[in-house]
Amino acid sequence: MMKRRLFIATTISSLAGCGPITAALSQNQGVQRVLASAEGLNHALIGTRGLAREYRDRDVDRNFRVNGFATPSDARYLDLARGNFDAYRLVVDGSVERPQAFSLARLAAMSGQTQITRHDCVEGWSAIGKWSGVPLAAVLDAVTPRPDARYIVFRCMDNDGAGNLYYESLDMHQARHPQALLATHLNDAPLDPAHGAPVRLRVPTQLGYKSAKWIARIEVVGTFANIYAGRGGYWEDQGYEWYAGI
């Protein structure tokens, strides 16, 4: 009996010691590299295949939950918003044959797409919205990416308070997925500032942080290694996976 009690006591105390151990391991770069190796496996096996389920009108969340940062508070954005985004231009440049700047009117004139899809936040919650806009592939076709183009980087107008602007990236395959959408409308109304006005991304096959809001510029690049910490996105630079399909 004594032995057994001793065993139970050591087991419980060693389990309680797991917190500090895993905390220490979580700070170790080598351990983190090993743990992060699962991302490549998941990207290779799951990738971007198939289509996200499309829902019916009655499934829509009328008060779609706001994700991510609060509405940008800098003067430039507020000026644009006050002017109904008439002065807004979506700049598409980088490694392309014909860099261009799209006004909202021009985007609206392009052949559009509407999708009712579910937004899955990395935190765990889900919401369904009706998104309308222009397929990302159509905008890419209009500028004609050069042969060395591999990634599409989305430069946004919100910052984290420390001066880092939000950004995200997709590879060419993900960017040309038929449901990758540059959304201008949510639930039949123009996007409001909280939901990413005037243009946001929708990538329903990946977690919500991929769907960047308040996009100012789309940059076509060969590599994103030289942008901020080089991991391809604001949250990626904080340790989240670039492949957000799981």
Add this chain to the structure above:
Amino acid sequence: MSDAGRPLLYRYALLTRASHWVWLVAFFVLVGSGLQIFNASPNLDASDKSDPARRVLAIGSPSDGVGTTTLFGRTFVTTGWLGWTGDGMGSRGPHAFGASITIPGYQDLSGGRRWHLFFAWVGAICWLAWLISSAIKGSLREMMLRRDDLPKLWPMQAYYLKLRKTPPPHGIYNPLQKAAYTAVLFVIAPFVVLTGLALSPGIDAIANPLTVLLGGRQFARFWHFAGMLLLLGFFAIHVFQVLTQGFINQMRSMITGWYQPE
């Protein structure tokens, strides 16, 4: 403890022993990192999208210093245990599960995801290796529950409850062990894997019927959590039995492979 006399039996192959201990580590990492991930959105809904009207479980902190747990609409104050717990840095805060049982041992969703998504592969590959090797060697047959084991389930339980002097005749594993191992290895563990996969938007785009079958994405999150509780329940019973059924003999057999039959 067991008497010497009867010859030792080589009960567990190296791969079985290795996978047993790898699973133990993987299971603890997956539970701890899973609770870390749960903390980022500490609700479970029986629905596809998040829906407060179909909320089964909500752990929260209505005000500083107070933790509550709401199960099927009934709210309990669980300060210190759930909702308002330790943050791993010496104080308490609004965390559903305390930092002492999450991995990492402080609030870190991306860190929890890295641990979880890596050790999910460790557990799954380990399961597959064990399954293939056991099937090839034929030892799988000894531990799978069969139809002729069913009538022996109660006599075995009666023996454990000391209502019966001898156990019913059985092979290396008794009928209750077979039932437990079959349920855990071939029903609950695969269920936990499938419900976890259904949470991935990438897999949902490939295999939406799986998510639909589970009742939707948030429902899959509920099932994933429930499966974890079942595995924890098995773990508790398993440890109790190891402690009460000849601890030294059990530990020796799972470390060296050699078991002293009763």
